[in-house]
Amino acid sequence: MSDVAPTTSTQRxxxxxxxxxxxxxxxxxxxxxxxxxxxxxxxxxxxxxxLDELDRSGLTGRGGGGFPTGRKxxxxxxxxxxxxxxxxxMEGEPAAQKDSVLAGFAPHLILDGAEVLATVIDAASIVxxxxxxxxxAGASLEAAVTARRSAGRGSFDISIVTPPGRYVAGxxxxxxxxxxxxxxxxxxxxxxxxxLRAKGRTVVIDNAETTAHCALIARRGATWFREFGTADAxxxxxxxxSGAVESPGVFEVALGTPLREVLALAGANPKPTGILLGGYGxxxxxxxxxxxxxxxxxxxxxxxxxxxxxxIVLDERSCGIAEAARITRWMANESAGQCGPCVFGLPALxxxxxxxxxxxTKGRINSALARHLTTIEGRGACAxxxxxxxxVRSALDVFSLDVAAxxxxxxxxxxxxxxxxxxxxxxxxxEWR
Amino acid sequence: xxxxxxxxxxxxxGYGHCAELAGEGISLDEWGxxxxxxxxxxxxxxxxxxxxxxxxxxxxxxxxxxxRVNAPGVARR
Amino acid sequence: MIAASSPWLWYSSRASxxxxxxxxxxxxxxxxxxxxxxxxxxxxxxxxxxxHRRIGLLTMVFLGIHIGTTVIDTYVPVGFLSxxxxxxxxxxxxxxGLGTVAFDLLVAVVVSSLLKARxxxxxxxxxxxxxxxxxxIALTHVVFIGTDLRxxxxxxxxxxxxxxxxxxxxxRQWAHPRSSGALTAVPTNSLGRRAATRSxxxxxxxxxxxxxxxxxxxxxxxRR
Numbered sequence: 054m055s056d057v058a059p060t061t062s063t064q065r066x067x068x069x070x071x072x073x074x075x076x077x078x079x080x081x082x083x084x085x086x087x088x089x090x091x092x093x094x095x096x097x098x099x100x101x102x103x104l105d106e107l108d109r110s111g112l113t114g115r116g117g118g119g120f121p122t123g124r125k126x127x128x129x130x131x132x133x134x135x136x137x138x139x140x141x142x143m144e145g146e147p148a149a150q151k152d153s154v155l156a157g158f159a160p161h162l163i164l165d166g167a168e169v170l171a172t173v174i175d176a177a178s179i180v181x182x183x184x185x186x187x188x189x190a191g192a193s194l195e196a197a198v199t200a201r202r203s204a205g206r207g208s209f210d211i212s213i214v215t216p217p218g219r220y221v222a223g224x225x226x227x228x229x230x231x232x233x234x235x236x237x238x239x240x241x242x243x244x245x246x247x248x249l250r251a252k253g254r255t256v257v258i259d260n261a262e263t264t265a266h267c268a269l270i271a272r273r274g275a276t277w278f279r280e281f282g283t284a285d286a287x288x289x290x291x292x293x294x295s296g297a298v299e300s301p302g303v304f305e306v307a308l309g310t311p312l313r314e315v316l317a318l319a320g321a322n323p324k325p326t327g328i329l330l331g332g333y334g335x336x337x338x339x340x341x342x343x344x345x346x347x348x349x350x351x352x353x354x355x356x357x358x359x360x361x362x363x364x365i366v367l368d369e370r371s372c373g374i375a376e377a378a379r380i381t382r383w384m385a386n387e388s389a390g391q392c393g394p395c396v397f398g399l400p401a402l403x404x405x406x407x408x409x410x411x412x413x414t415k416g417r418i419n420s421a422l423a424r425h426l427t428t429i430e431g432r433g434a435c436a437x438x439x440x441x442x443x444x445v446r447s448a449l450d451v452f453s454l455d456v457a458a459x460x461x462x463x464x465x466x467x468x469x470x471x472x473x474x475x476x477x478x479x480x481x482x483x484e485w486r
Numbered sequence: 487x488x489x490x491x492x493x494x495x496x497x498x499x500g501y502g503h504c505a506e507l508a509g510e511g512i513s514l515d516e517w518g519x520x521x522x523x524x525x526x527x528x529x530x531x532x533x534x535x536x537x538x539x540x541x542x543x544x545x546x547x548x549x550x551x552x553x554r555v556n557a558p559g560v561a562r563r
Numbered sequence: 564m565i566a567a568s569s570p571w572l573w574y575s576s577r578a579s580x581x582x583x584x585x586x587x588x589x590x591x592x593x594x595x596x597x598x599x600x601x602x603x604x605x606x607x608x609x610x611x612x613x614x615h616r617r618i619g620l621l622t623m624v625f626l627g628i629h630i631g632t633t634v635i636d637t638y639v640p641v642g643f644l645s646x647x648x649x650x651x652x653x654x655x656x657x658x659x660g661l662g663t664v665a666f667d668l669l670v671a672v673v674v675s676s677l678l679k680a681r682x683x684x685x686x687x688x689x690x691x692x693x694x695x696x697x698x699x700i701a702l703t704h705v706v707f708i709g710t711d712l713r714x715x716x717x718x719x720x721x722x723x724x725x726x727x728x729x730x731x732x733x734x735r736q737w738a739h740p741r742s743s744g745a746l747t748a749v750p751t752n753s754l755g756r757r758a759a760t761r762s763x764x765x766x767x768x769x770x771x772x773x774x775x776x777x778x779x780x781x782x783x784x785x786r787r
Contacts (some may be wrong), residue, residue, distance in 0.1 A: 392496060545679075
């Protein structure tokens with residue numbers, strides 16, 4: 054799943070990545086041009102200009118949150134506390150590969166972006182977090198850091214850290230907690246957004262892809278960034294497509310492209326029964342969404358959003374309910390185990406869906422399912438259970454005909470088809486530190 | 487000043503003392519964890535809610551000012 | 564230095580000591596019941612916790628009488644130092660010393676609980692767990708200090724105290740099995756009876772996941 058799409062004009066982050074090997078420092082500069090960051094003295098003016106560019110670019114977080122990057126950076130507290138710039142390359146979604154691909158092919162883009170952001174927030178240091186079970190991405194970034202150091206580039210101290218590759222370990226409070234020496238467990242924050250702290254410093258976390266976009270915006274400006282995309286969703290985004298597609302992999306698309314066209318890039322089945330967008334905590338959309346623009350506003354009427362760029366296509370060979378059941382079971386195992394409604398609710402939900410998928414309930418399951426969905430939502434410390442509830446609700450909606458058939462007790466051919474989902478084994482012993 | 491009840495779900499260990507003490511405002515789900523009713527705490531409940539907050543074995547229950555008119559009543563992401 | 568000699572001091576010391584043991588046993592049982600989250604309409608769970616706390620304080624009152632009368636009484640040479648410093652008593656050094664240790668532990672738990680809002684929850688819990696050692700230590704003090712054991716009712720009393728705590732502990736372990744956390748979170752339904760404790764989901768027909776293995780149900784415990 055690490056193939057990259059052929060070069061088209063939207064290939065900005067992935068420019069030059071089609072020949073398949075890591076872009077080294079010289080190739081990086083040849084492809085994107087050089088980036089000079091200001092000296093200490095000119096920094097405040099540069100910082101202000103860069104923030105304006107980020108605002109004008111309309112860049113939003115590409116890790117799933119979708120929050121405007123410029124606004125997030127402006128909202129930092131004005132305390133004298135020092136800051137750490139953290140680049141989140143954790144990519145806990147098994148069906149997402151974009152950050153890993155970026156780290157593997159274009160680590161210098163990520164590192165450039167990290168230096169840009171670190172300069173903007175006047176950070177004391179940069180930390181790049183890569184999942185422990187993703188050694189190739191870590192190695193690629195390490196090599197890039199070493200190359201830059203040898204070439205005498207960059208004025209920031211960059212360290213690569215490897216928290217455990219749990220699903221929730223990439224959640225920002227979990228990441229901050231781990232960096233602070235704790236476990237990769239999300240923390241409860243009474244008021245959000247709250248300032249994250251680690252080792253006595255303020256922690257600012259941005260997704261790897263978002264960071265890479267910043268590296269290009271710093272060179273080419275907001276107007277260039279907005280050449281692709283729509284007014285409300287400017288720029289390009291990386292998507293990871295899998296499922297009923299001929300060429301699964303990571304692609305770069307202009308936001309606002311109709312979903313049908315995005316799917317065609319991977320050779321998806323032109324008659325999907327459902328498409329999971331965003332991630333395992335995202336939402337299914339049906340064929341009715343195929344003409345929707347692939348953007349937050351375009352997908353919102355369908356209850357979905359681009360999220361972490363995950364696109365999983367299902368067709369008539371699979372049973373959407375069975376796949377949703379597998380996802381729920383997997384997500385239940387990924388619970389941090391801190392909040393009762395999640396620890397107990399997600400397995401109950403997984404059980405409900407398993408029963409529904411096996412067509413063995415003859416109508417009894419639906420009230421328990423509905424009750425569990427209402428009970429679990431909104432009562433955890435992080436968004437993990439909420440994501441699962443959203444995904445399940447959307448599956449029940451998109452695959453409503455299947456739900457009716459299953460409830461009647463009809464056998465479903467697709468339920469026993471091999472799963473199209475990436476579900477790495479996660480029911481063994483877990484390390485959180 | 488309107489107050490709203492909230493629970494820290496990480497600290498909460500499902501003892502259920504709050505539901506016993508605060509009556510109308512808190513009920514328990516099927517696993518024993520508190521579901522807090524929407525809306526600000528009514529004046530006549532304030533004393534009991536105070537007791538529930540103090541008696542929580544894990545110090546998980548707390549109150550906060552309602553800052554928005556249509557603020558959600560339960561902990562939200 | 565207050566000193567006196569009167570058989571009433573000695574009787575008070577013994578009597579208050581015995582009462583303290585019984586009360587401490589009750590505190591232990593109620594503590595186990597609080598952690599097990601038992602309770603219903605007649606006796607809500609918060610009430611179990613509250614009674615546990617109040618009997619704890621009452622225990623300190625009787626312990627105060629026990630220690631005070633023992634120290635004042637010149638019949639046995641136990642000095643004031645022995646109130647807090649273990650093994651400082653010339654009389655039955657080891658066994659009185661154990662009593663001192665138990666008292667020290669109880670002072671720690673009472674003080675930490677009174678200051679519960681001001682100390683970290685982790686610190687409070689650690690002290691609480693440690694202080695539960697006060698009961699077996701106090702029991703050892705009672706048994707080996709030798710006083711009153713010539714009475715058979717005293718044997719029965721001690722045996723009864725041991726039995727109560729062991730039964731409570733066994734019940735917690737086997738009737739409410741859990742590895743940690745809120746698997747014992749039994750919801751109080753409208754009849755006030757315990758609903759069945761969940762020990763994990765039992766899916767009727769798990770769909771074929773790539774690993775083919777079901778969710779490990781031993782993990783169904785909330786992290787503390």
